[in-house]
Amino acid sequence: MFKQVVGQSLPKEMLKTAIQTGKLSHAYIFHGKKGVGKTTLALEFAKAILCENHTACGNCPSCKQFYSTSDVKIIESEKSIPVETVRELTSEIFLKPFHFPRKIYLIKDADKMTVQAQNALLKVFEEPPSYAIIILITSNLSALLPTILSRGTEVRFPPLTPKELKEYFKNNKLNIPSDEILSRANGSVTEALLLSQSDDSAKIGESVGQAILSFLEKKTTASMLKLYQDFLTYQEQKEQLFDLFYSFVYDTTITDPTLKKHPNQNGSVSLSLATASNIYRALSQLVKRTASNADYGLTVLTFLIEVRNHLMEERNF
Numbered sequence: 346m347f348k349q350v351v352g353q354s355l356p357k358e359m360l361k362t363a364i365q366t367g368k369l370s371h372a373y374i375f376h377g378k379k380g381v382g383k384t385t386l387a388l389e390f391a392k393a394i395l396c397e398n399h400t401a402c403g404n405c406p407s408c409k410q411f412y413s414t415s416d417v418k419i420i421e422s423e424k425s426i427p428v429e430t431v432r433e434l435t436s437e438i439f440l441k442p443f444h445f446p447r448k449i450y451l452i453k454d455a456d457k458m459t460v461q462a463q464n465a466l467l468k469v470f471e472e473p474p475s476y477a478i479i480i481l482i483t484s485n486l487s488a489l490l491p492t493i494l495s496r497g498t499e500v501r502f503p504p505l506t507p508k509e510l511k512e513y514f515k516n517n518k519l520n521i522p523s524d525e526i527l528s529r530a531n532g533s534v535t536e537a538l539l540l541s542q543s544d545d546s547a548k549i550g551e552s553v554g555q556a557i558l559s560f561l562e563k564k565t566t567a568s569m570l571k572l573y574q575d576f577l578t579y580q581e582q583k584e585q586l587f588d589l590f591y592s593f594v595y596d597t598t599i600t601d602p603t604l605k606k607h608p609n610q611n612g613s614v615s616l617s618l619a620t621a622s623n624i625y626r627a628l629s630q631l632v633k634r635t636a637s638n639a640d641y642g643l644t645v646l647t648f649l650i651e652v653r654n655h656l657m658e659e660r661n662f
């Protein structure tokens with residue numbers, strides 16, 4: 346049971362026992378930092394409670410109905426969870442379940458509930474209908490009222506070990522971050538993902554930055570095609586590439602006409618203001634066209650050819 350969740354043997358054991366002995370609480374508070382499996386385990390737990398085999402088997406009619414039944418509700422919100430949302434819950438929860446013997450509510454980021462909302466929830470916490478189970482999920486326990494905390498069964502989720510993090514990425518067929526990132530991620534999948542993204546973008550900056558500089562400097566077909574290749578490789582990060590291109594042109598433009606060379610570290614390249622503004626114009630066209638579903642490869646190639654023409658004109662000065 347609960348194989349989808351990596352690590353977390355204590356919470357798993359505790360919830361498994363509750364299901365097997367039938368000693369379920371009406372209110373649970375799942376807490377621990379972001380990215381350690383709270384929501385996944387909450388869903389599996391809810392599924393196992395309703396499962397005909399009590400295991401979240403995934404095959405029985407109950408498991409198959411899990412995501413479509415009105416007896417399971419997931420409440421989440423980008424911003425704060427207002428009292429109106431909780432009032433809706435508190436009036437609805439007293440209507441008997443429709444398909445199942447139980448009705449289960451999951452409140453994600455429960456700390457986003459306003460104080461008013463928490464007070465409204467407290468009324469159900471004090472006298473819940475016998476069939477109801479509410480699971481609050483939070484990474485910020487201190488934002489919940491003590492009165493709420495005292496009425497819920499706390500389930501604490503510790504950070505994952507680097508080994509468990511690795512297992513998570515492997516199980517979900519995601520690129521496995523380096524060991525260095527896994528150990529810096531503070532036991533959180535979310536942090537590991539963020540770290541590997543910023544690692545990727547540092548890599549892109551370095552490799553594509555070289556290609557842009559070489560193109561601006563050499564203006565050759567070969568350097569243009571190399572850059573074209575990079576634009577294709579990193580298509581998913583195109584906004585970052587466009588920003589990078591912009592900043593390279595900006596950094597190599599001579600704004601002071603009395604200077605012959607740009608006084609920066611990229612001293613080997615210097616563009617006149619006229620060329621730079623032509624390139625900016627082409628770049629803003631590129632941004633617009635790639636945003637409007639135009640053929641990405643063709644649009645980028647057209648852009649690079651246009652930029653190269655502007656660079657060649659400059660050479661003739």
Ligand SMILES: [Zn+2]
Nearest residue numbers: 396402405408
């Ligand atoms: Zn089942």
